[in-house]
Amino acid sequence: MTAAGFGSRSFEGTVAAIRASVISGQRSPLEIIDRSFARAAGVRAGADGLNAILWSDADLAHNEAAALESRLKSQDAMSLAGVPIVVKDNIATVGSPTTCGSRILANYHSPFEATAITRLRDAGAILVGKTNLDEFAMGSSTEFSAFGRTKHPVDPRLVPGGSSGGSAAAVAAGITPVALGSETGGSVRQPAAFCGIVGVKPTYGRVSRYGLVAFASSLDQIGVFGGTVDDAAAVLQAIAGRDPLDATSADAPPLDFAASLSTLDGVVIGKPREYFPEQLDPRIADLCERALERCRSLGARIRELSLPHTELAIPVYYIVAPAEASSNLARFDGVRYGLRLDAHGLRDMYEATRSGGFGPEVTRRILLGTYVLSAGYYDAYYAKAMRARRLIASDFDAAFRAGVDVLFTPTTPTTAFAAGSRSDPYEMYLSDIFTVTANLTGIPALSLPIGRIDGLPVGGQLLAPRFAEAPMLAVARLLEHSLGAEAHR
Amino acid sequence: MSVSLDEVRRIAVLAQLGITDERAERAARELSSILAHMQVLSRVDDESATVLDGGTTTGMALRPDTGPPIPLQRAPAYFAPAMRDGFFLVPRLATHEDTERSP
Numbered sequence: 001m002t003a004a005g006f007g008s009r010s011f012e013g014t015v016a017a018i019r020a021s022v023i024s025g026q027r028s029p030l031e032i033i034d035r036s037f038a039r040a041a042g043v044r045a046g047a048d049g050l051n052a053i054l055w056s057d058a059d060l061a062h063n064e065a066a067a068l069e070s071r072l073k074s075q076d077a078m079s080l081a082g083v084p085i086v087v088k089d090n091i092a093t094v095g096s097p098t099t100c101g102s103r104i105l106a107n108y109h110s111p112f113e114a115t116a117i118t119r120l121r122d123a124g125a126i127l128v129g130k131t132n133l134d135e136f137a138m139g140s141s142t143e144f145s146a147f148g149r150t151k152h153p154v155d156p157r158l159v160p161g162g163s164s165g166g167s168a169a170a171v172a173a174g175i176t177p178v179a180l181g182s183e184t185g186g187s188v189r190q191p192a193a194f195c196g197i198v199g200v201k202p203t204y205g206r207v208s209r210y211g212l213v214a215f216a217s218s219l220d221q222i223g224v225f226g227g228t229v230d231d232a233a234a235v236l237q238a239i240a241g242r243d244p245l246d247a248t249s250a251d252a253p254p255l256d257f258a259a260s261l262s263t264l265d266g267v268v269i270g271k272p273r274e275y276f277p278e279q280l281d282p283r284i285a286d287l288c289e290r291a292l293e294r295c296r297s298l299g300a301r302i303r304e305l306s307l308p309h310t311e312l313a314i315p316v317y318y319i320v321a322p323a324e325a326s327s328n329l330a331r332f333d334g335v336r337y338g339l340r341l342d343a344h345g346l347r348d349m350y351e352a353t354r355s356g357g358f359g360p361e362v363t364r365r366i367l368l369g370t371y372v373l374s375a376g377y378y379d380a381y382y383a384k385a386m387r388a389r390r391l392i393a394s395d396f397d398a399a400f401r402a403g404v405d406v407l408f409t410p411t412t413p414t415t416a417f418a419a420g421s422r423s424d425p426y427e428m429y430l431s432d433i434f435t436v437t438a439n440l441t442g443i444p445a446l447s448l449p450i451g452r453i454d455g456l457p458v459g460g461q462l463l464a465p466r467f468a469e470a471p472m473l474a475v476a477r478l479l480e481h482s483l484g485a486e487a488h489r
Numbered sequence: 490m491s492v493s494l495d496e497v498r499r500i501a502v503l504a505q506l507g508i509t510d511e512r513a514e515r516a517a518r519e520l521s522s523i524l525a526h527m528q529v530l531s532r533v534d535d536e537s538a539t540v541l542d543g544g545t546t547t548g549m550a551l552r553p554d555t556g557p558p559i560p561l562q563r564a565p566a567y568f569a570p571a572m573r574d575g576f577f578l579v580p581r582l583a584t585h586e587d588t589e590r591s592p
Contacts, residue, residue, distance in 0.1 A: 094562050111563035245559070247552050315527045326504060333505065335577050340570035346582045351507030363506060367497065367516055368523060370504040381527065387535035394538070426523050 022082030078124030104357025114211020131166030161191030186435025188223035193459025204442035205250030208243030216324035265299035275409035326369030411459035
């Protein structure tokens, strides 16, 4: 299987190693960036191969690397000095397109930059590419991009997950050590699990959404990918924090991963039975048990518990998210930016532009969202879903109040599936069954590799109380070290 | 819950999406199938649940709807489909055209 793939391996050097070598002068940022571009060429990261990267510009990256060398002479505290990074193409950048994987924004250049991008640059990271995604982040396979599907690095017949599949594939193929994605229902954790890397969805409000093109504003959050827990944590630390340009960003205490745990003594890990249904692939269940056993051997106590409203999560999510999307995407009408398809009269221009510019999944979700918000159906669907969303949040609150520090579940019910194999929309939506609850409740969650089935990665998910990213990452780091190479075979 | 073809056409108008008859028929089938899975919600006793933004126990923080000016690095003319004298140009409303054509 691997022989037909593009290769799955880590970028040469972790974030800490790259930073140390750049700050000590042992390696230049330019040299590191060139390794990234060489790897991208080696795995054919563009449209003729992996199709993970939609845009890259070596000259621009070289200019940034040269500027960084000048900054290093006067400033040596940059936490991501010289670290190459790719960013999902629904995060606004200046100097490169921001297409959202959509025909309607195919030639769009943002007039402003996302706060997360500004913070990455301030920390010394260098943008080497924008990555492919399901159109407007709506999808679980990166098959719904207007620019073609991204392939799985291990087997091109498979999907890398989605919607941040381009970012996940780029890190898994060793093009960069880290990447940014975005989460609305699991779009970082699910592709991280499929590609065998770490993916973190922060607490809602931990990272500014300014410059993240809105899909469902009460759920959206920028997330991070890394080859290791520490790599992902370093990027999260750099981009987190209150931003006056995003009123929903939180005044939370800063992240402090340095004060991490050395053992799991006294840590209570919850195992919610609804996430281990009878029909779950027994091989995934076995890998989860192995991971929990490692946690137990590190001192943790495992407590079985119930999150009784879990079965409502997918129905609630696929009412709330399309409802918000139908409102957010109303702005793409051919008037102020993006595609315009001329027609006779204003209304015809709106309809021609939107039907010509949006792909099938986005159209489906706009129609669904408009339906559940329309007169006669609002109470039966949207209002009902918002109350059920509250019940789901209450389940998690009760678990954490009862002394559970983190929850452990599988990230996905299956390994990466074949492209084109999920033609029924609801079947595709079920890919997110274990991940959407963290978005509906606003809590942080992550996926880390816990083993493989038939050569394909399996992810384990940790979920924690709001703003408890530090202990969640600490548990993940200890589990990662305990599993070692077993997590990747 | 079955979604009719007329309902699809009505919501397509609300969503400003021009869709073909074939696409509308497919959408009616797809939406009916998806909404059938949502029926589980009708069986839930949610009388005790209070709706809060963000699904959290504390709700979202509310702040004045103000902030620093948005630092645009390019003028709207750079990305607008059509502009003149600082205004976005759009086609005429069909009703205006109809009025002009009528005697």
